[in-house]
Amino acid sequence: MNDEGFLVGTPRLTSLDAFRGFAIAGMLLVNNPGTWDPTVVPRLLMHAEWHGCTFADLIFPFFLFAVGMAMPFSEAKKLEHAVPAWKRIGIAARRAAVLYLLGAFLKSASLNTPVLHFGILQRIGVLYFIVYLLLPLKARWQAAIGVALLFVWWAILAFVNGPGVVPGSFERDMNAAQYLDSFILAPEDKETIVSMIPGISTVLAGLLTGRFLMNHR
Template sequence: MTNNITNGRLTSLDALRGFVMFWIMSGEHIIHALAKAAPIPIFVWMSSQLHHTEWDGITFYDMIFPVFLFVAGVSMPFSFEKKMKVAGVTSPMELPSSEKRKIYLSMLKRTCILLILGFVVNGILRFDGFDKTRFASVLGRIGLAWFFAGLIFLNFDLKKQIYWFIGILIGYFLAMKLIPVPGFGAGILTKEGSLEGYIDRLFLPGRLHSQVYDPEGLFSTIPAIATALLGMFLGTFLKSKNDFSISQKILMMIASAIILIVLGLLWDYSFPINKHLWSSSFVCFVGGFSILFFTFFYLTIDVLGFYKWAFPLLLIGSNSILIYMASEGLVNFKHTADYVFGGLIKFSSIDWQPVFTTMSVTFIQLALLYFLYKRKWFVKV
């Protein structure tokens, strides 16, 4: 067994973070181009999995955001452990109030920065007007969910944290099913008729992503806290000192993943798996797959020590916020890729030129990340 930890974090966390971010930054475009150039079943299927579902249902692409939030939750106990060591305590509940206030301020600062960065990604600096600006964002939801999960971690023991997790999922389910929406009634889980969409229309300022609701809206951020808590439970389990062997830990993680997936599938009959609503069944189902993804990277990298293959993923994962913001329109990687490789790509078959073009974009992105990695320049929030 190896103990690969970089900057106080499990190497597998950065690798998993890089894996999910790869598909956002350019990986999806490579697969879509491959499916057109060589429409064999595996490429066509992969391409179909790299689109969000229209409403109910699940694809791999729907899992990317919650897996990223789950990873943030896993890293939380390791992050707070440093602060507890400085304070000379073994539990966050033992932290003196003065230290907790410092942590709260640090957490609030991080959340505010993520909210602001989310505004920037949404184009707030274009100054198109308040009503045309979208204020909900992926980064904002990560910041808010992480913040409230952190408050629960700092103020409640593990048993009560689990109660919070269960209470959030059941409470959200009951609210969505029982609270009536004017003009629609109770339990209408459509874009227009859901309680989540109604609350967004009432209270979320600016432009909604989908006119009648926002997939990163106000009310659906509450179950996202449960996604962060689920990662936090796994981080606590890995960090805790117990008598379980590595093989036992792996088996327990796989078993918990299967239980969550089955629970999500059963709950789907009453509360459909839906990323847009971040439904309770969605939290369970994707939470199970998040554990499976992590288990693979943890076993391969941190336990067995096979980490060289994951170096490109580590480049992405160690600067995930930067490459996310850059890929969302702040940097035109395609322009640079065309300038460097465009002449060579013209010599290839017309059908395959889009494939080589998207791959050249990935190469430019990785080159930038490698440059930053070698100089230890990381965007950390």
């Protein structure tokens, strides 16, 4: 184990590969059910209208969790080859940029016009890079940050007030997250920025799980 708490020479984790494969298979199934007829498609393959949670709603968190879970293993391999810190950060930044630009390209292609809307791949890229910068911290600090961010998320929803906002409300178009996003995003953007706060916690949860599995194999 090196000074950053990562085991050097750690082999691939089969369960992580299986989990990522499961998430990809779930994504393909949810995005391509064969028909969008609600009388035919099983309810669990359709996103909840607003309240509630279905299998479809878990696919993106699964991806975020897997991103974090893979980080310790990827970092251990770089440390094994003595890759300097500045270069490791550069690699992470490049990966994040590629994901963001790929997401923007796919969105632009679907709309037939250049856009930089904040989509799914863009969120994954940004969240990956943010958490990567927290990778050198001790596990207890990573856990503390993850929990603290969840409290921040709760406080925003519970106490932030504004035009059309009901503090503590989770209703569509009445909650603080959408109100704050309106200052940042264009009206046509469907993704949110503020909800990236708990997204960081999800990636951190995966990171901590990966560290635990790597050090207790």
